Amino acid sequence: MKKFLISLIIFLGCKIQPSNDQLNLVLPGDPRSLDPILATDVRSGQICTLLYDNLVHYGDSVEIIPGIAKKWNISNNGKKYTFILNTKVYFNNGKKVKSEDVIKSFLRIIEPSSRSPFSWIFENVVGAIDYKQGNEKNIKGFVAPNDSTIVINLIRPQNSFINFLAMPPTSIVLISEGEKIIGSGPWVLTERIYDGHLLFHKNENYFNGEPLLSKIQISIIPETFPRIAKYISGFLDIMEIPKNEYLDWKKKKKFNEHIYYQNELNTYYIGLNCERYPFDNKKIRQAVNYAINKTEIIEKILNGNAIESKGPIPPKLISTKTNHVYNYDIEKANQLLKEANVKQEIEVELWQSKSQKNSLITEIIQSQLEQINISVKIVKRDWNNFTQAIRNGETDMYYRSWHADYPDAENFIEPLFFSNISKSRWNRYENKNIDKLINRIKNGDDTVIRNKNILEANNIIVDDAPWIFLWHTQTPFIVNPKLKDWKPKVMYNAEKYLKVKKNDHVYNQ
Amino acid sequence: MITYIINRTLKTCPIMLGVISVSFLLFHIAPGDPVISMVGENYKEETLQQIRKELNLDKTIVEQYFLYVTRILKLDFGQSYITGQKIITVISQKFFFTFVLAFFSMMFAIVFGVFFGIISGLNYKNKIDRLIVFLSIIGISSPVFSVALFFIFIFSIQLKVLPPSGYQGIQYFILPCIVLGIRSLSLFIRITRDSFVEIINEDYIRTAKSKGLKDHTIINKHVLKNLLIPIITIVGIDFSSYLTGAVLTESIFGWPGIGRYLVDSILQRDFPAIQATVLFMSLVFVMINLFVDILYCFVNPKIREILIEK
Helix, strand or coil, X not given: CHHHHHHHHHHHHCCCCCCCCEEEEEECCCCCCCCHHHCCCHHHHHHHHHHCECCEEECCCCCEEECCEEEEEECCCCCEEEEEECCCCECCCXXXXXXXXXXXXXXXXXXXXXXXXXXXXXXXXXCHHHHHCCCCCCCCCEEEEECCEEEEEECCCCCCHHHHCCCHHHCECEECCCXXXXXXXXXXXXXXXXXXXXXXXXCCCCCCCCCCCXXXXXXXXXXXXXXXXXXXXXXXXXXXXXXXXXXXXXXXXXXXXXXXXXXXXXXXXEEEXXXXXXXXXXXXXXXXXXXXXHHHHHHHCCCCCEEECCCCCXXXXXXXXXXXXCCCCHHHHHHHHHHCCCCCCEEEEEEEECCHHHHHHHHHHHHHHHCCCEEEEEEEECHHHHHHHHXXXXXXXXXXXEECCCCCHHHHCHHHHCHHHHHHHCCCCCCHHHHHHHHHHHHCCCHHHHHHHHHHHHHHHHHHCCEEEEEEEEEEEEECCCEECCCCCCCCCCCCCCCCEECCCCCCC | CHHHHHHHHHHHHHHHHHHHHHHHHHHHHCCCCHHHHHHCCCCCHHHHHHHXXXXXXXXXXXXXXXXXXXXXXXXXXXXXCCCCCEHHHHHHHHHHHHHHHHHHHHHHHXXXXXXXXXXHHHCCCCHHHHHHHHHHHXXXXXXXXXXXXXXXXXXXXXXXXXXXXXXXCHHHHHHHHHHHXXXXXXXXXXXXXXXXXXHHCCHHHHHHHHCCCCHHHHHHHHHHHHHHHHHHHHHHXXXXXXXXXXXXXXXXXXXXXXXXXXXXXXXXXCHHHHHHHHHHHHHHHHHHHHHHHHXXXXXXXXXXXXXXXX
């Protein structure tokens, strides 16, 4: 017994030290899939970028930089993309990456039996739809003249196409005989416990220079408090700051010095069902936009970590200011309701997915709308039921957000406001002019005209007010003081942790 | 005895069939669409239809049920709708972690629970007894969540002697095992103490004392044996619930167990994962109950006679 107690004391006395050669990261849940064509969530995208490479990558901001393709050329008519591959890129099994591997990787997304929801990426490639429907054995638009060149022919010019090639699903992979997916990325997955952790070792032969650290461990920890404990005890190097800790940590110097912000490409909004009373009336939609005090919510609930929306598109993606802005103005809201001939109290349901953070926001919105005699009942459902209710058009109002698939204003207009999509999936908004503009934006090549169309579409949408436009968030991260040379990137799948290193001489707080 | 075990095992078959049918019906009737969870935010409508077809979700519920039962009979649990992983591989990995956590928590609870229960019984109604009883009441009534956070705060943040979450070394086991086992520990203390006090006043103990047997001999030979029945009962109940429902402990300590997997699968409407996990958990529950009944027979000959007569 004595021996046991002594060993226990010695054991407890030994403080465990985190390794300086390993980067420790955390995720709140397991990534859905490490197969890039099924990577529909941000977590999967973040991990795919460690394992695989694309023809092109995102840089620190929204710019496109070379990836497996060392250079590329777009024809004058905007329909032909020619990529020259870097001949020093190898898959992790030692096989060289060739143009046929690129085509095979793309075909996986669009082949008839594919369960990938990303087939839309290549719908503008010549012959892709025929291939998808099983009418053709190959896609005519993908051509490999030699091992290091690939040509992609489009049906129409498409300004955002190059962005698609930097998204996780278009990663270049090799499928081994055992159906294993092999990538050429800077990290190799060596251990995975589902819902537990993922351990990566560096790829010493990475074409862009081997990573400075040897290992990355990503732990899956759903609860906030253990994540904080893990950071404070030095076992986490980068962590999104939990909302409840943010203000306190910001005040303390030892934390504040190590806080970094990621300006995200997203938009938070309340969708208003444009198909039925009361929000089938434009004036009522505009009135609720004027009745929301966004500044108050951003300060009180979001700790100031957001900027007010002036429309659906994040400011980074739109060049000029919008015409119409909904600043908090109760008088204007009441006047608009009067003009809409509203005499009685309006009763509506505001739907949200279950989460504490969302609850506070919807409750404030509920109390703010009460001021203009709109009685809001909050309805909470789990994510799946919530999404389905929106699709079925059962919701008067719903609180949601949209995050960029790729950094282009088009991604904040077409999938959200195109009549056919909105009517089958979102808040039943329909405007023929918007549909025409979207088609022009999608198929246009001239940047100046395209930007003008984007601005025009944005202005019409803001004026129509199918949403209450809320805010675009920024995420605060705290970093281990030992960690050097890390700053958050704009795109979620841009970070490959190549240049990150840890300094031995700084100790944890 | 063997006939009894075979009989009991055969009786589990209709139970499992019932579990398969009820869980299938419940999760298919409940609102929610797995395909919505699979496709993310940006997708084409035809993709939904295609995936539904691929997964046989476009068939009637009766057809789907028969397809499912046929697959189960072939021991094919299928692949997760969401991740595409083979469910049997995921469940076996997760069950390992859950089993380890449950086993060590139970060991901790039994050893310390019986030990402090006997100490409490030996000091019946004095200060030590009252202190132990008081602590055991706190143990029973404290929610797992708050105990876990309290322990992480003390041992991980303040003292920095134990890691707050993970499972890659023996030191990672200590906090979750204590947190999960603390309720059973308190129950063991109470049961052991009460049974001890009851047994110690029995005539056969008085006889043993009058024969001049020492205290520890009486405890080892007479008291502990009689304590086995209530202890086995609690072990049976608690161990089953640890193996199937330690979701909170698993979430807080980042433990990749089966409880968390079931909750996540339900939220994502991952039908194959839900059904396989529910089936597996029910099997575990039934097996542990069977094992407990068999143990009763070995511990108490009277029970054995009754069961065999039946």
